[in-house]
Amino acid sequence: MSTQIAESRTFKADPVSHAYSWVTGRGLGRFVAELPKIERFEEQFKTKSDRELRKYSLGLRHRAKSGESLARLLPEAFALVREAGRRTIRMRHYDVQLIGGMIMFNGAIAEMETGEGKTLTATLPMYLYALPGNGAHLATVNDYLAKRDAEIMAPLYEMLGMSIGVVEGQMPSDARRKAYACDITYGTSKEFGFDFLRDRLLIRQTREQGLGVLGTLMSKEEEQNELPVQRGAYYCLVDEADSVLIDDARTPLIISSIPGEAEERAVACYRWAAEMAKEFTEDDEYEYDHDRKSVELTIEGRLLVRRLAKPPELDPVGLVDLYDYIERAIKVARDFHFNQHYVINDGEIVIVDESTGRLAEGRKWSGGIHQAIEAKEEIEVTVATGQAARITVQDMFIRYPHLGGMTGTASTSAAEFKKIYKINVIRCPTNRKVQRKIWSDRVFGTEEAKWEAIIEEIRELHAIGRPILIGTRTIEKSEHLAQLLEAEGIAHEVLNARHVAIEAEIVARAGAPGKVTVATNMAGRGTDIKLSQEIKELGGLHVICTELHDSARIDRQLVGRCGRQGDPGSVRQYMSLDDDCLRIGYGPIRAKKLAAIGERATGELNSYASLFRKAQRKIERKHFGDRKVLLYHEKMRKKMHREMGQDPYLDSPD
Ligand SMILES: Nc1ncnc2c1ncn2[C@@H]1O[C@H](COP(=O)(O)OP(=O)(O)OP(=O)(O)O)[C@@H](O)[C@H]1O
Structure with a gap:
C-alpha cells in the first residue's frame, strides 16, 4: 500500500440513512x-x-x-x-x-x-x-x-x-x-x-x-x-x-541493575548536596551563566564546600566530585521547579513535557539532574546504576x-x-460534516499585548454564555492567564495535566454554558466534550490557542476539542513576536530582532502569521532529523550486539 492521504470527503450522517454518499478515492x-x-x-x-x-x-x-x-x-x-x-x-x-x-x-x-x-x-x-x-x-x-x-x-x-x-x-x-x-x-x-x-x-x-x-x-x-x-x-x-x-x-x-556500595555513597552525596545548596549565594559562592544555564563555584564556594560538615559516608569522595554535586544541587534548586518542570506521582518524579504540557511518564533527566531533584524533594534517590535491560x-x-x-x-x-x-x-472521512469555523489569526508585538487581546475576546464571548477553552504552551503560562482572569473576575478552571482522571472530567464539562477552562494542550486529551442544544445555537465551544507549539500536530489536538461529531465550534490562533517558537525556529539573533520590532509596534501585525508557521516547520524538520539519527544509532547498536552474540535488550552499555 502506498502512502495515500485521501482528501476530505462529504458523507451523509450514518444513523439517519444507510446510504453512504461519498466520492471514493485512492486508498479508500x-x-x-x-x-x-x-x-x-x-x-x-x-x-x-x-x-x-x-x-x-x-x-x-x-x-x-x-x-x-x-x-x-x-x-x-x-x-x-x-x-x-x-x-x-x-x-x-x-x-x-x-x-x-x-x-x-x-x-x-x-x-x-x-x-x-x-x-x-x-x-x-x-x-x-x-x-x-x-x-x-x-x-x-x-x-x-x-x-x-x-x-x-x-x-x-x-x-x-x-x-x-x-x-x-x-x-x-x-x-x-x-x-x-x-x-x-x-x-x-x-x-x-x-x-x-x-x-x-x-x-x-x-x-x-x-x-x-x-x-x-x-x-x-x-x-x-x-x-x-x-x-x-x-x-x-x-x-x-x-x-x-x-x-x-x-x-x-x-x-536498572542493583545498587552496590558506590551507588549508596552517591545517594548520600546527592542528599548532602541538596541540604547544603541553600548555603551558597549567587555572585559570592557561585556564578550563574544565564545563556548556558550553568553553575560554577567561585574560590569562596569551593572553600565553603571544604568547611561544611559531612557525614562519614562521604569520606572516600574526592573534593572535585563534591564540587560537582553542589553545583548540580544549586542548579536544580534554581532551574527545576515543582509543578512547572515536574510533578511527584506515587513518590516518583514525573517530568512535565514543556512543549506539550503532558506528563512524560518513564522519562528521566540525565547527568544526575533527576537524582538531584529527588534528593531536593526528599524522596527515594534512584541512583543511575548500570542498565540491566533497555528498549x-x-x-x-x-x-x-x-x-x-x-x-x-x-x-x-x-x-x-x-x-x-x-x-x-x-x-478517514468524518461521519458528519465538520462545522468548525477557523477565525483569522491575530498577531501582536508583545506577549503582554497578546494577553490583553485574549482577555478581551474571553470577556466578550463569556458575556453571551459561550464556553471557552484556552490552551497554553506551559503550566507557567496557564497560571499567568489564570491570574489575569482572576483580576477580571471571570470564574475559570485551570488544568495542568497533573491529575489525568479528574482533569478528564473537568474537560468533559468544558462545554457547559459560560465555562472558561484553561489547559495545557494535552490536558484531557481523549475526553469527549458534550454540548447542549442551547450552546450549539450560540455557536458551540470556542477554542483559543495562545501560542504555536513546536509541532503543528499538538496545535491540532487543541483545535480538535471543538467541532466534534458535526457540532458547531470556532477556533482562533494568537501569536506574538516574542513567542518561543520564533526563538527555537530562527535562533536567538533573528528572534531578538523580531522581538524588537514587536516592542516598537502598536496594534495587530497579522501579516507576520506565516513567519510563525515557517518557524514551526523548521522546528518539526529538526526534530524529525533527531529522530532519524536515533533510529540509525539504535540500529547500529543492535547490529553490534548481534555480531558479538549478545542480546541487544539486555547487554546494553550504560
Ligand atoms: N457509532 C456511534 N454511535 C453513537 N455514539 C458514538 C458512536 N461512535 C462514537 N460515539 C460517541 O462519540 C463520542 C466520542 O467518542 P471518542 O471519545 O471515542 O472519540 P475520539 O475520536 O476518541 O476523540 P478524541 O480524538 O478527542 O480522543 C463518545 O461520546 C461516543 O460515545
Whole structure:
C-alpha cells in the first residue's frame, strides 16, 4: 500500500440513512467495497439471539485458528462487532468507523478527526486480531484511558465470548499474567515495554540457572518458579499513534541493575548536596551563566564546600566530585521547579513535557539532574546504576508483526511514519460534516499585548454564555492567564495535566454554558466534550490557542476539542513576536530582532502569521532529523550486539 492521504470527503450522517454518499478515492475504495458485504451479514445477525451470536463468534474463532485468513473473515467479524455494539452499549458502528477499522486492520494508521469515536472503532480490529488466540494489545497513553476504554467496551467483547484484561502500573505479576492471557489486553506502551524487558531478563536468568542480576531484583516469592507474564507480540493497536510513536519514540525504557556500595555513597552525596545548596549565594559562592544555564563555584564556594560538615559516608569522595554535586544541587534548586518542570506521582518524579504540557511518564533527566531533584524533594534517590535491560518505545512496537494505529492528528507526520515505521497514514472521512469555523489569526508585538487581546475576546464571548477553552504552551503560562482572569473576575478552571482522571472530567464539562477552562494542550486529551442544544445555537465551544507549539500536530489536538461529531465550534490562533517558537525556529539573533520590532509596534501585525508557521516547520524538520539519527544509532547498536552474540535488550552499555 502506498502512502495515500485521501482528501476530505462529504458523507451523509450514518444513523439517519444507510446510504453512504461519498466520492471514493485512492486508498479508500477497497475499504468502501467491503461495506455492503458487512451489511449483508449484519442483516442476518439481527435476527439471531444473543446466544446464537456468541456461538457464531466461537465458530469464527475456530475458523481463524484453523488457518482461515483474517482478511476473509473480516466482513463477518465486523458485522458481529457492530451488532454486539448495538445490543450491549447502544452504539452501532458508523460506516466511516468500519472504514477506520479496516485501515487499522491493514497495518496502517487511521487518522480520524477528534470526537469521531476511535474508542468504539478500535473494537473492530481488536476483535478480528483476537480470533486466532495469540492476544491483541491496545496501547493507550495512560493507565486511566486504558482502564476507562476497556470498561466501556467490555460488554461488547464479552457478548462475543472474548475475554478482556487491563495491565496497569503497580500490578503484581500474577494479575499481569492473567491480563495478558486474555484475548484482548488494554494497557500503556510503558507497561507493555517494561513487561517485555522483565520477561526477557527472567528468561535469561532461568536459562543461566543462576541468580544473576534479576535474582536480587525480585522478591523471594517471585524468585520461586516465576514465569513470564506476556505471551509474545502479535498485534498491537496504538492509540494516539502520533504521540506514542513519534513524540515518545526516543524514550528509552530502562530497568536498572542493583545498587552496590558506590551507588549508596552517591545517594548520600546527592542528599548532602541538596541540604547544603541553600548555603551558597549567587555572585559570592557561585556564578550563574544565564545563556548556558550553568553553575560554577567561585574560590569562596569551593572553600565553603571544604568547611561544611559531612557525614562519614562521604569520606572516600574526592573534593572535585563534591564540587560537582553542589553545583548540580544549586542548579536544580534554581532551574527545576515543582509543578512547572515536574510533578511527584506515587513518590516518583514525573517530568512535565514543556512543549506539550503532558506528563512524560518513564522519562528521566540525565547527568544526575533527576537524582538531584529527588534528593531536593526528599524522596527515594534512584541512583543511575548500570542498565540491566533497555528498549526504546520505537523498538518495542517494531517487534509486533502486526501493528496498527489511530489518532486525530497523524497526516502532518505521514512521511515520518512511512520512513521510520514503514506504516501508512490514511485519513478517514468524518461521519458528519465538520462545522468548525477557523477565525483569522491575530498577531501582536508583545506577549503582554497578546494577553490583553485574549482577555478581551474571553470577556466578550463569556458575556453571551459561550464556553471557552484556552490552551497554553506551559503550566507557567496557564497560571499567568489564570491570574489575569482572576483580576477580571471571570470564574475559570485551570488544568495542568497533573491529575489525568479528574482533569478528564473537568474537560468533559468544558462545554457547559459560560465555562472558561484553561489547559495545557494535552490536558484531557481523549475526553469527549458534550454540548447542549442551547450552546450549539450560540455557536458551540470556542477554542483559543495562545501560542504555536513546536509541532503543528499538538496545535491540532487543541483545535480538535471543538467541532466534534458535526457540532458547531470556532477556533482562533494568537501569536506574538516574542513567542518561543520564533526563538527555537530562527535562533536567538533573528528572534531578538523580531522581538524588537514587536516592542516598537502598536496594534495587530497579522501579516507576520506565516513567519510563525515557517518557524514551526523548521522546528518539526529538526526534530524529525533527531529522530532519524536515533533510529540509525539504535540500529547500529543492535547490529553490534548481534555480531558479538549478545542480546541487544539486555547487554546494553550504560
Ligand atoms: N457509532 C456511534 N454511535 C453513537 N455514539 C458514538 C458512536 N461512535 C462514537 N460515539 C460517541 O462519540 C463520542 C466520542 O467518542 P471518542 O471519545 O471515542 O472519540 P475520539 O475520536 O476518541 O476523540 P478524541 O480524538 O478527542 O480522543 C463518545 O461520546 C461516543 O460515545
